[in-house]
Amino acid sequence: MSSELLVDLGEDAATAQLGQLKLSTLEDQQWPPDESSLSKSETENSQGFDPGSPHLPWDHPFYDIARHQIIEVAGDDNFGRKVIVFSACRLPPQHQLDHQKLLMYLKATLDQYVESDYTLIYFHHGLTSDNKPSFGWLREAYKEFDRKYKKNIKALYIVHPTMFIKTLLILFKPIISFKFGRKINYVSYLSELEDVVKCDQLVIPTRVREYDNKLRASLKPSSLPSMSPPHSPPLPEQVFGVSLVMLRQKDPDNHLVPIVMRDTISFLSDQGLEIEGIFRRSANVTLVKEVQLKYNSGATVNFRDMEDVHLAAVILKTFLRELPEPLLTYQLYNDIVNFTSVSSDNQAEVMKTLVESLPEENYASLRYLITFLAQVSANSEVNKMTNSNLAVVFGPNLLWGRDNAMSLSAIGPINNFTRTLLDQQHLVFT
Numbered sequence: 001m002s003s004e005l006l007v008d009l010g011e012d013a014a015t016a017q018l019g020q021l022k023l024s025t026l027e028d029q030q031w032p033p034d035e036s037s038l039s040k041s042e043t044e045n046s047q048g049f050d051p052g053s054p055h056l057p058w059d060h061p062f063y064d065i066a067r068h069q070i071i072e073v074a075g076d077d078n079f080g081r082k083v084i085v086f087s088a089c090r091l092p093p094q095h096q097l098d099h100q101k102l103l104m105y106l107k108a109t110l111d112q113y114v115e116s117d118y119t120l121i122y123f124h125h126g127l128t129s130d131n132k133p134s135f136g137w138l139r140e141a142y143k144e145f146d147r148k149y150k151k152n153i154k155a156l157y158i159v160h161p162t163m164f165i166k167t168l169l170i171l172f173k174p175i176i177s178f179k180f181g182r183k184i185n186y187v188s189y190l191s192e193l194e195d196v197v198k199c200d201q202l203v204i205p206t207r208v209r210e211y212d213n214k215l216r217a218s219l220k221p222s223s224l225p226s227m228s229p230p231h232s233p234p235l236p237e238q239v240f241g242v243s244l245v246m247l248r249q250k251d252p253d254n255h256l257v258p259i260v261m262r263d264t265i266s267f268l269s270d271q272g273l274e275i276e277g278i279f280r281r282s283a284n285v286t287l288v289k290e291v292q293l294k295y296n297s298g299a300t301v302n303f304r305d306m307e308d309v310h311l312a313a314v315i316l317k318t319f320l321r322e323l324p325e326p327l328l329t330y331q332l333y334n335d336i337v338n339f340t341s342v343s344s345d346n347q348a349e350v351m352k353t354l355v356e357s358l359p360e361e362n363y364a365s366l367r368y369l370i371t372f373l374a375q376v377s378a379n380s381e382v383n384k385m386t387n388s389n390l391a392v393v394f395g396p397n398l399l400w401g402r403d404n405a406m407s408l409s410a411i412g413p414i415n416n417f418t419r420t421l422l423d424q425q426h427l428v429f430t
Contacts, residue, residue, distance in 0.1 A: 065105045068092060073411050074121075075321045075396055077197040078289075079282040080314030081154055082118040082396070084110070089126020089207045091133075099137050103144060110149060112392045112415065116280035117152050119196065123204070125160045125211045135171070142172065150180055154282065157196060160211060161186045189216065201321075237298030241322045244361035256364035260295060264316040265372045267303035273375060274382045275309050279393045283314040291315055320369075320397040327366055328399040329358060336399055337413045339420070347420055348427040355421075355428055366398075370425045377422060391419035 060066075070090045074083040091097065133141075158165060169176070169184065190212045193199055239247065239260055247258045255262070272278050288311065294301050303312045320327060328336060335354055342350050355363060373390050380386045385393075395415035421428060 062101065062105045062108075064098070065102050068097075070102070071106060071109065072203060073396055074197070074202045075400065076314075076317055077119045078195070079117075079119075079154070079285050080288065080310075080317055081282045082113050082116055083121060083197055083202075084113070084118060085121045085123070085202060087123045087126070087205050087208070088131075089123065089205050091127065091131040093130045094133070097131075099133050103137075103141050107144065107149075109411070112411070114149050114152055115277075115389070116393065117154050117282040120153055120156045121159065121193070121197070121202070122156065123159050123208045124162065124165050125208050126205070127164075135168075138168070139172070142176070150177075152280075153183060155196070156184050157187050157193065158184065159187045159190065159193065160208070160215070161188070237296060239295040240292050240319060241324065243324050244327075244365060245359070248361050256361050257368045258319070258365065260315065260319040261365060261368060263301055263303060264312045264319075265368065267312050268309065268316070269372060269375060271304075271307075272309040272313065272383075273379045276382065276384050278309060278376065278383050278385055279313045279317070279390070280385075281310045281313075283308070283311045287311055288314055288318065292318070317393070317397050320394075326397075326399045327362055327369075329362060330402055332357070333399060333401065336417045337410065339417045340413055348424045351417075351421060351424060352428045352430075367429050369394075370421060370429070373422060374425050387419050387422040390422060391415045394418055 068090050070087055072085045072087075074085050077083050166186075169181075173181075187193055190199060190204065190209070193202075237250075239258065244258065248254060248256060251259070268278070287306075287308070291301055291311065292315070306312075332354055339347075339350070355366065358366065373394065376383065376385050377387045377390055380389075392415055395418040396411060398418060399414050401410070
């Protein structure tokens with residue numbers, strides 16, 4: 001992985017030089033079609049659900065953009081930052097896509113995340129002469145994304161960069177700030193992403209995986225980058241990545257709520273309620289790994305000794321995201337995604353029924369979490385975390401599809417459900 005300093009180049013010759021760049025060979029363009037663009041959770045048992053576009057009706061203004069699943073959200077990275085994924089191979093030919101609408105869709109959805117630290121991963125393979133946006137559009141798009149969008153993007157990872165994309169960034173140098181340029185990183189192989197995010201949580205297009213395998217196969221054995229480490233069996237005292245049922249069985253006091261949730265929420269209730277932007281900031285990845293290792297080794301963790309509110313917040317989100325099955329369960333996925341069709345008069349009752357159908361451990365943990373988040377939002381004048389803001393942070397950590405990542409169109413209904421749950425928690429948990 002590398003981060004290269006962009007050098008100056010006059011802007012006048014930009015368009016001419018960009019047009020001369022070769023994007024990909026015919027062989028690169030003849031890849032087999034991707035796997036179904038819908039996640040398993042979105043297609044299985046989906047009653048009353050349009051399988052042609054995840055969660056957006058055909059008459060929605062962004063239907064024709066969302067159905068391609070060019071943009072997805074993949075939970076949090078290893079630093080506790082939201083991960084946004086853009087796949088160039090899913091861009092249709094230029095004449096089939098309204099690029100202005102694509103920009104509007106991207107801005108409208110990123111608006112949910114720009115107040116928090118976030119990471120952008122761009123899969124470049126699959127960008128061809130047929131589907132590449134014009135240079136003029138790219139230049140205008142960059143200008144459209146003002147400081148609000150650029151301030152909290154902590155890193156942009158360009159996977160499988162080509163001479164085209166590197167030259168493009170050089171051509172953009174006159175309008176790219178030095179500070180933003182330092183956030184750009186080139187990633188040659190998928191295995192390098194493991195330093196940033198668990199690749200299992202990314203829905204990486206088949207074409208991108210096959211291209212990565214092709215690149216690796218062309219290297220000499222001595223030059224091959226290391227593969228992603230294989231999954232190791234759980235440690236005897238492991239906490240992260242273990243089911244709630246198993247955690248309860250291993251708990252000497254048979255607690256329904258796992259120790260990580262009890263520790264982090266207890267500390268945050270005492271020390272974090274008046275911290276502005278709580279849950280929006282990332283944490284030192286080394287400290288995060290050290291705390292995880294302590295828990296997984298059966299050691300006691302005392303956040304009061306560390307005095308780091310953001311570390312505890314990231315540990316809580318990480319624990320939820322690494323559960324083998326989301327806290328709200330795959331069983332409720334379609335009900336929650338379609339919850340927007342429930343009339344406002346019946347929402348509390350329907351939500352109460354759904355929540356009470358959860359396994360005992362899930363229900364107790366959800367109630368414990370939501371009760372705490374209600375305390376956080378009660379201090380929103382100080383910490384700036386309203387129910388809507390908390391829903392944006394916790395929605396993707398409470399529910400995701402069976403293949404882990406979700407299109408941005410799937411995030412809306414999930415965040416809406418989470419916000420309503422926070423609004424109605426006094427009725428739901430009675």
